[in-house]
Every structure is written in C-alpha cells, then in structure tokens.
Amino acid sequence: xxxxxxxALIASTLLCLAAFASSSFAANPLVNPxxxxxxAKGNLWVANKQGGSAGIGNIxxxxxxxxxxxxxxxxNAILDPTGVAFDSQGNLWVANSYSYQTGNxxxxxxxxxxxxxxxxxxxxxxxxxxxxxDGLDNIWVLNANNSTPNITVYASTTAYSTPxxxxxxxxxxxPVNGITVAQANVLSFGSNGNIYVTPAVPALISGAVDTNxxxxxxxxxxxxxxxxxxxxxxxxxxxxxxxxxxxxxxQVSFTPAGIAVDxxxxxxxxxxxxxxxxxxxSKTGSLLHTIN
Numbered sequence: 392x393x394x395x396x397x398x399a400l401i402a403s404t405l406l407c408l409a410a411f412a413s414s415s416f417a418a419n420p421l422v423n424p425x426x427x428x429x430x431a432k433g434n435l436w437v438a439n440k441q442g443g444s445a446g447i448g449n450i451x452x453x454x455x456x457x458x459x460x461x462x463x464x465x466x467n468a469i470l471d472p473t474g475v476a477f478d479s480q481g482n483l484w485v486a487n488s489y490s491y492q493t494g495n496x497x498x499x500x501x502x503x504x505x506x507x508x509x510x511x512x513x514x515x516x517x518x519x520x521x522x523x524x525d526g527l528d529n530i531w532v533l534n535a536n537n538s539t540p541n542i543t544v545y546a547s548t549t550a551y552s553t554p555x556x557x558x559x560x561x562x563x564x565x566p567v568n569g570i571t572v573a574q575a576n577v578l579s580f581g582s583n584g585n586i587y588v589t590p591a592v593p594a595l596i597s598g599a600v601d602t603n604x605x606x607x608x609x610x611x612x613x614x615x616x617x618x619x620x621x622x623x624x625x626x627x628x629x630x631x632x633x634x635x636x637x638x639x640x641x642q643v644s645f646t647p648a649g650i651a652v653d654x655x656x657x658x659x660x661x662x663x664x665x666x667x668x669x670x671x672x673s674k675t676g677s678l679l680h681t682i683n
Contacts, residue, residue, distance in 0.1 A: 419683050420451055420459060424662040424669055426474035426521060427614075427651035431481060434460065435651065435660055435682075437669065438472035438485065448472045450485060455656065457671070457680050468499045468506040474521040474649075478528045482507075482551065486519035486532060498522065498532060500551055510551035515543040515560060523615070525572040525591060530555055533570040533580065540567040542580065563587065571613035573620050579632070581610025586622055588635045612661075616652035623647035623661060631674070641676025 426438040433455040441448045448471050452463035465485075474486035483501040490497050496519050498512035518535040525531065528547035534540055541562045545555035568581040578591040585604040609625035620632040625646050630637040640659070648664030658679065659672045668683035 419667055421667045421669065421683060423648075423664055423667065424451075425472065425648045425664065426476075426486070426612075427649040427660050427662055427669070428475040428477055428483075429616075429651045429653045429660070430477055430483075433653055433656060434463075435653075435669070436475050436477075436483065437662065438475050438649070440472055440488075448487075450475065450483070453669075453682060455653075457682055463504060465501060465504060465506075468508070468511075471496075473519060474533075476522050476524045476530075478524050478530075479526070480528075484522060484524065484530060486522045488518050488520065488535075496534075498530065498545075502551070507551055510554060512545060512554045514554065515557045521570050521612075523570050523572045523613075525576075529558075529572075529591075531570060531572055531578070531591075533567060535567075538565060540565050542567070542570060542578075568609055568611045568625075569613040569622070571615045571620055573615045573618055577620070579613055579620055579622075581613065581622070581624075584609055586610045586613075586632070586637070612647050612650040614650050614652055617654040619652075619654075621650055621652050621659065623650040629659060629661070629672075629676075640674055641672060643670065643672070645670075 422439060422441040424437045425440045428436045435453045437451040439449050439451050448469050450465035450469055452460040454460055470487045471489040472485050473488045476484050485499045487499060488496045495517045497516055500507045500510035519532050520535040521533040523531045530545040532543045541560050543557055544559040546558045563582055570580045572578050572591050576591050579586055579588050587604045610622045611625050612623040614621050622630045622632060627643040627645060629640045631640055645663050647661040649662040651660045657674055659674060661670045668681055671680040672678055
C-alpha cells in the first residue's frame, strides 16, 4: 500500500512539473521580428519575418499586458514580412519582401484581420523593407531593391476595392534604411549616416527630396506617434524628433530592427531581429518588459 501511494505521489509530482514546464517554458513565437506597429487599442503588431527559405513568416499581435493574442495571428498572404502600418480606418498594411508570383514582394491589406486580396499592391514594389502611412492615408513604401533603393507613394483610398494607385517614385541616394511620415507633411528616412527630412506633399507631387538633414548613426527604424518622429539607429540610440530637431532619449545595447511607440502608455517597442525578442522601454530608457 505504501509503495502504491509513493508511485501515485511521484506520478502526481511529475504531472505538476510537466504542467509547470509547459506553461513556463512555452516556445518563443518571435523569430527574426522586424517592423512594428501599435493599433488604437494599444495592441502591438509584429512583422515576424522568421528567415530561412523564402516564403514564410507571420504577423503576431500582443495585447497591452504583453500577452500574445494568438487568435489574431495572421498567416494568410504573408511571405517574408518586413513592415506593418495602420491607416486611419484601422486597416493593417503589411510589406512582404517576397512573392511566389514575381519574387519582388507586395503590399497586403487586412480588414479586421481578413486579407483583402483586391487591395494588394504590386506595381512598383521591389523587395519592400518598410512602409508608412501618412495622415491622408497615402501609403509610402521603401523598396530595398538591391543597390538602387526607392520610395514609392500610393494615393489614399478608403474603399480599397482596387489596388492603390502609384503616384510617385522618389529615388534618394543609397543606402536607405528606414522611413516614416509625420501626419501628411514631413517625410523622413535614414541614409548615409543622416536622417533626411523633406515636406511630404511636394515630394508626393514632384518627387523632390531636399537636403535638410541632421546627423544620425544610420537610422535603421523610424516611426511616428502623436505627430512626433522617433528614430532608432544602428548603434542603439533612440531619438525623438520635433521639427527636424532630434533629442536623444536613451541608448540600448543592440541594433534595433523595428520601432513602435505607444504614446498613451509611454512605451517604446524595439524589435531585435535575429535575437528573437522585443524590448519595451519607457521614454526615459527604463526597461519595462521583454517579449520573448
């Protein structure tokens, strides 16, 4: 009888340890996370590029409490995602750097998490590495395109019953590392150790890019929140930029692959790419959380 009880106790202990292990050491869903975006509810959306052979990846969502929203994961029409952005209607746009049809990549649109195939943008899209949406819902796409990068601009629309129209192609000097648009009027991108700033509307009309810039150590990821631009550089610096005047907020020990800011909660999200994690900081540089 004692032996039977001992076996039962051992079995019960092993089951408890197995349950603890499965809950405490769940597989990390992040594999080479790149572009980031925060929606109106404070959820974080991640372009989970994964890497390896072309044609894989997904979009992951995490709630404000950092818990993964597994029912929001998007895999349909996702192939090597690099960038994510929301328009004013709450629709999610994803830059996919690979396409089975052409190999060039494409921009996909999702309404309430459902892929809207008729809105897919392929015209002018070549290896997109980032995208941004301005206050007028124009879509700005940074195409890595090997040694000749460019920025393609697509006219705004709210119906999305057809692909957005390509209205302009801008060709700044390579390399171009990140892009953002503050509302409707300021385009910023990283290039050759500087952040270039130009009025977005003239650029949209004429493709002109002026020489207004400020030094930054290879701005690799840019975003806009509440009208303020935020820049993460390859040396791990994070800046807030107002009227082309940068203020360094803090420094991290890794090269960010993506950045998003939740101004309501005072959070700065930085994806680490191949380190398979997302670090969450306050705007003063305090590490709040690590998602992995």
